[in-house]
Amino acid sequence: MMADLFSLDGKVALVTGAARGIGREIAARLAQAGAQVLLSDVEPQLGPEAAAAIAGSAYHNLDVTVQAQWEDIIQTIGDQHGRLDILVNNAGISPAGNIEQSNLDLWRRVQTINVESVFLGCRTALPLMRQSGDGGSIINLSSIQALRPAAELAAYSASKAAVRALTKSVALHAAKDRIRCNSVHPGGVHTRMLDDFAALTGDAEAALVRLNAANPLGRVGRPLDIANGVLYLASDLSAWVTGLELVIDGGSTL
Numbered sequence: 001m002m003a004d005l006f007s008l009d010g011k012v013a014l015v016t017g018a019a020r021g022i023g024r025e026i027a028a029r030l031a032q033a034g035a036q037v038l039l040s041d042v043e044p045q046l047g048p049e050a051a052a053a054i055a056g057s058a059y060h061n062l063d064v065t066v067q068a069q070w071e072d073i074i075q076t077i078g079d080q081h082g083r084l085d086i087l088v089n090n091a092g093i094s095p096a097g098n099i100e101q102s103n104l105d106l107w108r109r110v111q112t113i114n115v116e117s118v119f120l121g122c123r124t125a126l127p128l129m130r131q132s133g134d135g136g137s138i139i140n141l142s143s144i145q146a147l148r149p150a151a152e153l154a155a156y157s158a159s160k161a162a163v164r165a166l167t168k169s170v171a172l173h174a175a176k177d178r179i180r181c182n183s184v185h186p187g188g189v190h191t192r193m194l195d196d197f198a199a200l201t202g203d204a205e206a207a208l209v210r211l212n213a214a215n216p217l218g219r220v221g222r223p224l225d226i227a228n229g230v231l232y233l234a235s236d237l238s239a240w241v242t243g244l245e246l247v248i249d250g251g252s253t254l
């Protein structure tokens with residue numbers, strides 16, 4: 001019975017930025033729960049490799065900043081499956097820089113990849129998600145930086161705050177069709193993104209030790225910690241949950 005609540009049998013899911021890191025783990029978790037999962041990314045090598053390792057999945061190139069590519073992938077899903085139940089807007093970048101170090105090019109690149117992508121994804125996917133009449137679930141990857149901005153992540157913090165607000169607007173708009181929209185706010189999770197950030201200190205290993213020690217639960221996050229939260233939001237266990245900001249951070253924002 002419990003397993004039924006988590007079951008995604010018969011559901012079709014699209015995950016962006018799924019070639020590695022958190023996105024890849026989310027794709028694996030959703031597939032494990034029974035969904036047919038389409039991984040997407042801009043990684044022609046890593047992307048297909050990730051899909052090959054996940055039973056019940058396939059890979060499709062999608063640059064989340066390009067409207068025509070969104071239209072193409074949604075059309076393909078409609079043609080092949082006739083439905084889309086779960087959309088996970090996960091792709092993102094986090095170049096470091098405080099407000100004075102961040103030039104307009106960096107600002108625009110971050111807003112385009114982190115926010116415009118979510119705007120395009122939600123508005124392009126909604127008509128197909130609505131079509132089945134079975135409701136649906138959109139999950140947007142924000143960050144704890146949306147709630148507690150970091151000086152050295154000016155553009156990133158602003159982009160993730162925009163994702164938080166956009167999520168709630170979509171939640172209100174789509175509720176009449178039982179399509180839910182929630183944001184997930186990870187703390188530091190050990191992926192290439194965190195490694196790149198730690199490397200800026202000049203001693204990545206020491207920085208990771210410090211990050212682990214600073215967390216109330218004694219470690220940085222693992223991609224699976226986030227994927228488990230996404231599974232909850234994708235499944236019927238969260239049938240009455242929309243517009244939520246699900247913080248998964250080992251207590252670091254408390």
Ligand SMILES: NC(=O)c1ccc[n+]([C@@H]2O[C@H](COP(=O)([O-])OP(=O)(O)OC[C@H]3O[C@@H](n4cnc5c(N)ncnc54)[C@H](O)[C@@H]3O)[C@@H](O)[C@H]2O)c1
Nearest residue numbers: 017020021022063064090091092141143186188189191193
């Ligand atoms: N790792 C963390 O500590 C952390 C914390 C909070 C939030 N997040 C968020 O979680 C998400 C995943 O982060 P991650 O740590 O796995 O990062 P990552 O850098 O390991 O992976 C990001 C993925 O996004 C893809 N991507 C980048 N630009 C793209 C584009 N234009 N089109 C399609 N795909 C693109 C990359 O190719 C990569 O596969 C991001 O939105 C990130 O902001 C991560």
